[in-house]
Amino acid sequence: MSSVSRKNAALAGFLSTANYVGMPSLVQEQRLVKVHYENEGTEMVDLLVACVEAISAGSIAIINHLLARLGRLASPEGSAMHRLAAYFTEGLACRVSKMWPHIYQPLLQPGIVQQQEDMAMATRKGCDGRPDSMSAWHVLNQATPLVKFGHFIANEMILEAFEGEERVHVIDLDIKQGLQWPALFYGLAHRAGGPPKQVRVTGIGECKEEVQDAGDRLAEFAEEVGLSMEFHAVVDKLVDVRLWMLHVKGEPAREAVAVNCILQLHEALGDGDGEVLRNLLALIYSTRPKIVAMVEQEADCHDNPSLAARFSHALRYFAALFDALDAALPASSAARFQLESYFAAHIRNILACDGQQRFERYQPLRRWQRVFLPAGFRSKPLSPGCRLQAHLLLSMFSSNYRVLPHSSSHADNDEDAHNHLSLAWLDHPLLTASAWTPTSS
Numbered sequence: 001m002s003s004v005s006r007k008n009a010a011l012a013g014f015l016s017t018a019n020y021v022g023m024p025s026l027v028q029e030q031r032l033v034k035v036h037y038e039n040e041g042t043e044m045v046d047l048l049v050a051c052v053e054a055i056s057a058g059s060i061a062i063i064n065h066l067l068a069r070l071g072r073l074a075s076p077e078g079s080a081m082h083r084l085a086a087y088f089t090e091g092l093a094c095r096v097s098k099m100w101p102h103i104y105q106p107l108l109q110p111g112i113v114q115q116q117e118d119m120a121m122a123t124r125k126g127c128d129g130r131p132d133s134m135s136a137w138h139v140l141n142q143a144t145p146l147v148k149f150g151h152f153i154a155n156e157m158i159l160e161a162f163e164g165e166e167r168v169h170v171i172d173l174d175i176k177q178g179l180q181w182p183a184l185f186y187g188l189a190h191r192a193g194g195p196p197k198q199v200r201v202t203g204i205g206e207c208k209e210e211v212q213d214a215g216d217r218l219a220e221f222a223e224e225v226g227l228s229m230e231f232h233a234v235v236d237k238l239v240d241v242r243l244w245m246l247h248v249k250g251e252p253a254r255e256a257v258a259v260n261c262i263l264q265l266h267e268a269l270g271d272g273d274g275e276v277l278r279n280l281l282a283l284i285y286s287t288r289p290k291i292v293a294m295v296e297q298e299a300d301c302h303d304n305p306s307l308a309a310r311f312s313h314a315l316r317y318f319a320a321l322f323d324a325l326d327a328a329l330p331a332s333s334a335a336r337f338q339l340e341s342y343f344a345a346h347i348r349n350i351l352a353c354d355g356q357q358r359f360e361r362y363q364p365l366r367r368w369q370r371v372f373l374p375a376g377f378r379s380k381p382l383s384p385g386c387r388l389q390a391h392l393l394l395s396m397f398s399s400n401y402r403v404l405p406h407s408s409s410h411a412d413n414d415e416d417a418h419n420h421l422s423l424a425w426l427d428h429p430l431l432t433a434s435a436w437t438p439t440s441s
């Protein structure tokens with residue numbers, strides 16, 4: 001009997017004799033349940049690690065045993081670790097069904113792997129005919145600081161870059177519902193020296209209805225705060241966008257341009273040789289931006305050929321994320337299940353997909369620096385205003401959220417240590433915001 005089994009047996013024995021020695025107090029019961037969940041959590045992590053090793057070794061019999069055991073333990077309705085293990089088990093099961101379809105495909109519902117990939121792609125686009133992905137984004141925005149962190153910091157960067165400018169142009173690489181921009185409009189309308197004469201927003205997205213709805217809402221808000229705003233919709237894949245589509249104005253009506261990149265650039269990393277990302281950065285550079293505001297996941301799940309390494313980085317990242325969701329939402333919350341299902345699509349994509357099928361390719365700031373610098377950009381120090389915005393935001397949420405110290409462990413050199421801000425759950429970074437400007441400016 002394993003040590004974990006002995007612990008569970010001892011726990012069961014204690015509970016079975018509780019009536020004879022006096023029922024434990026509520027506090028004691030809660031402690032026992034916590035110990036039980038912790039033991040199972042440790043066992044599930046061990047099983048997941050062993051399953052990854054078995055997949056790498058091609059040991060089908062061991063894979064079968066481990067997936068079956070995980071299927072009995074993990075559950076999307078249990079503790080945060082049980083839920084996380086359920087989604088990682090699903091991701092690994094999808095992977096083995098692709099590697100050995102003649103063995104595993106009959107065990108799955110017909111077409112389930114393709115259905116999951118289609119759902120993940122649709123969720124990513126936010127244009128699947130259902131409100132699920134956008135409502136999940138709304139829940140994330142309300143329950144955690146993850147969405148607001150990127151919006152607040154990026155808006156502060158842009159406001160500072162637009163100071164004194166009369167014609168300003170924001171290019172949003174993924175407009176979604178336009179949640180970020182009312183706060184920026186308010187800041188522009190009430191800035192010292194008066195609002196700019198003209199505000200232009202170019203919103204990029206793959207769903208025509210979503211982009212147009214965002215533009216309509218922003219036009220209404222701009223009118224409310226007294227801004228002259230022009231919205232331009234670009235309905236296309238980001239990789240297919242060209243400079244002429246963005247309608248950037250040159251002389252004599254030169255405008256100050258800000259490019260907003262919130263959780264978008266990592267999706268351009270899937271072509272293997274980096275050409276797609278280089279072309280995208282060249283497009284951004286050609287707009288002659290005063291500022292490029294970037295927010296990306298602070299994790300390393302991009303191009304490591306080792307499944308074990310990719311799994312390890314992803315597990316640490318999503319364990320922190322699911323722990324944060326556990327602290328914010330009740331276990332029985334439909335909103336929590338919706339959010340976790342949303343992230344489950346990311347987990348499946350990271351574990352089960354390779355090549356161009358994998359679009360969730362998180363990488364840490366130090367690796368983004370190695371891409372931006374050769375593309376003609378330099379990092380820009382973040383102002384005290386950005387740091388103040390981050391701390392004000394976190395004061396509204398759990399004290400376990402932190403703005404990480406400016407440590408060179410997140411950057412390639414000490415000079416860049418103050419050029420970013422990371423949002424962390426406890427000490428595990430989740431998102432990093434950074435500012436970039438052309439080296440020629």
